[in-house]
Structure formats: structure tokens, C-alpha cells
Amino acid sequence: MKPNLNTKSENTWCPGCPNHMILAATKQTISKLIESKKAKHTDFAITTDIGCHAKIFDYLNLSGIYCLHGRALPTAIGIKLGNPNLKVLAFVGDGAMYAEGMEHFIHAFKHNANMTLILHDNQSFSLTTGQPTPTSQQGYISKASPLGTFDRPFNPIKLALASNATFVARTSARDIKHMTEVFTKAIKHTGFSFVEVIQDCLIFNKEANNKDSLMYKIQDNKDKKGAEQYAEEFDYNSKSGKIPIGIIYQSKERSLEEKWPQLKKQLNKKNNLPKKSNILTKIIPTK
Numbered sequence: 413m414k415p416n417l418n419t420k421s422e423n424t425w426c427p428g429c430p431n432h433m434i435l436a437a438t439k440q441t442i443s444k445l446i447e448s449k450k451a452k453h454t455d456f457a458i459t460t461d462i463g464c465h466a467k468i469f470d471y472l473n474l475s476g477i478y479c480l481h482g483r484a485l486p487t488a489i490g491i492k493l494g495n496p497n498l499k500v501l502a503f504v505g506d507g508a509m510y511a512e513g514m515e516h517f518i519h520a521f522k523h524n525a526n527m528t529l530i531l532h533d534n535q536s537f538s539l540t541t542g543q544p545t546p547t548s549q550q551g552y553i554s555k556a557s558p559l560g561t562f563d564r565p566f567n568p569i570k571l572a573l574a575s576n577a578t579f580v581a582r583t584s585a586r587d588i589k590h591m592t593e594v595f596t597k598a599i600k601h602t603g604f605s606f607v608e609v610i611q612d613c614l615i616f617n618k619e620a621n622n623k624d625s626l627m628y629k630i631q632d633n634k635d636k637k638g639a640e641q642y643a644e645e646f647d648y649n650s651k652s653g654k655i656p657i658g659i660i661y662q663s664k665e666r667s668l669e670e671k672w673p674q675l676k677k678q679l680n681k682k683n684n685l686p687k688k689s690n691i692l693t694k695i696i697p698t699k
């Protein structure tokens with residue numbers, strides 16, 4: 413049966429914001445996994461940060477925690493420690509993850525808990541009216557950087573690879589089919605999966621938008637050197653470099669749950685799966 417992932421919450425994203433498409437791809441991914449009996453509705457738990465992206469919490473009928481700014485990732489790892497059988501997804505913005513929550517990003521790769529990070533990268537702190545983030549292009553003029561930001565953007569894909577990531581992918585918020593394929597592979601990966609979604613913001617940092625012509629699809633890649641080369645191709649400066657999208661790197665390693673004896677004991681225990689009424693359930697009525 414098709415799960416009902418809709419909620420009654422009013423959607424307040426700008427009309428045409430690519431967050432609508434990320435939401436659609438997430439619903440398709442989870443619906444397909446449930447319909448094909450690979451997972452149950454109650455197997456999923458989400459965390460979100462604070463930002464435009466984070467409103468996805470209100471639009472998805474899934475259990476979860478709407479977190480403090482910068483803290484969606486450690487909270488998600490906490491959920492996994494509480495119940496290693498859950499499929500946990502953390503939705504985070506580039507400002508939230510790479511500024512406020514940067515330390516959590518690096519440590520998440522080290523832990524390699526079996527969960528997924530969906531990173532909405534619009535190269536802007538959009539909810540708070542467009543201040544530059546660590547991935548904004550150099551020279552980005554905003555109210556907070558009237559002379560243009562002097563900082564050079566840093567490259568999260570390179571950082572993930574250097575931090576021993578076992579799954580690094582990139583996709584485009586304009587391509588629901590590609591996002592759905594990548595999200596599905598990320599959720600199925602054993603270990604910590606990081607998916608960067610390149611997303612336009614229609615209101616702030618418009619200069620960074622419309623990078624489609626630079627994007628090209630790659631085959632799933634398991635070679636670290638090749639992954640590092642893919643990572644080099646885009647430097648996050650507007651309109652420069654080719655942008656590979658797809659599975660940039662995947663390796664097979666034991667997850668945190670497989671290494672930690674107490675967690676391992678709980679894996680696949682049927683009675684450990686959450687009920688709708690447990691503490692993670694949201695109070696948003698479905699349609």
C-alpha cells in the first residue's frame with residue numbers, strides 16, 4: 413500500500429523553490445522503499461536543522477526531531493544509538509552544517525553510523541536573508557558582505573573524502589529522478605552516507621544559480637583517487653568548473669552499529685522497531 417507521507421501543514425517555501433523538488437524526491441524514495449517492502453513507514457526517523465530547508469520537517473509525515481541550528485546531525489546519530497534499526501535521515505543546510513555544525517560533519521564520517529545526511533546546498537544562509545556561508549562563492553555581495561565576501565569557498569566533498577567517508581554523492585535539486593536514485597542508494601548504503609544536493613535559492617545568492625550546464629552524470633565510483641579528481645572539478649565559485657553528479661565514492665566498511673557489541677545485539681530485533689506512538693512520533697495530523 414502507498415504510504416501517506418503528506419501532512420496538513422501549510423507550505424511556506426517560495427513558489428518554485430527547489431526545496432519543493434527535494435521534498436518530492438524524498439517522498440518518492442521513501443514510498444518506493446515501503447511499497448517494495450524494503451522498509452516500513454515506522455522504520456524511518458528524520459532530523460532537520462533550522463533554515464528554509466528544515467521546513468521539510470513539517471511537510472513529511474515521518475517521526476523525527478526538529479533540532480537546534482547546527483545540531484541535526486548529532487541528534488540523528490543519537491537516534492541511531494537509541495534504536496540502530498531505524499533508517500535515519502538528517503536534512504541540513506550548507507550554513508547549518510559547514511558553519512554552526514562543522515565539527516559534527518567531520519566526526520560523522522569517523523563514526524560511520526548507518527544513516528543518511530541530505531545536504532541542501534544553496535550557498536546561502538537563506539532563512540536569515542542571504543548571508544554568505546562557507547560554500548558561498550568569493551565576491552558574493554549580500555547585506556552582510558556589501559563589498560563581496562573575501563573568503564574562498566571550501567570544498568565539502570574533499571573534506572568528506574579526507575575524513576574517510578564511505579559514501580559521498582552529489583545530485584541536483586532540479587532533477588527529481590536523479591535525486592530519487594541517489595537518495596535510494598544512500599539509504600541502502602551500510603554506513604554513513606552523505607548526499608550533497610546542489611540547490612538554487614530564488615531570492616538570495618542568485619548569482620550562484622543555474623549551474624545545470626556545468627553538471628554531468630557519472631557512473632557509481634569506488635576508486636578513491638578518481639573520487640578526489642571528481643571533487644577537484646568544482647570549486648564552488650559561481651560558474652566555474654565542471655560539476656560531476658552521482659555516486660562520487662562508495663566503499664565497504666563496517667558501520668558503527670556492526671562494530672559496537674551492544675548495538676550489534678539489537679540489530680534486526682523485530683521488537684525493537686518503533687511504534688507510531690513512541691517518543692519520536694510527530695503530532696502533525698495527516699490528510
Ligand SMILES: Cc1ncc(C[n+]2csc(CCOP(=O)(O)OP(=O)(O)O)c2C)c(N)n1
Binds near residue numbers: 465466481506509512
Ligand atoms: C544557534 C543559532 N545560530 C543562528 C541561528 C540563526 N539562523 C537560523 S536559520 C539560519 C540560516 C540557515 O541557513 P542554512 O543552514 O544554509 O539553510 P537555508 O535557510 O539556506 O536552507 C540562521 C543563521 C539560530 N537559529 N540558532
Ligand code: SF4
Binds near residue numbers: 428616
Ligand atoms: S528564500 Fe530561497 S531557499 Fe528559502 S524558500 Fe525562498 S527560494 Fe527557497
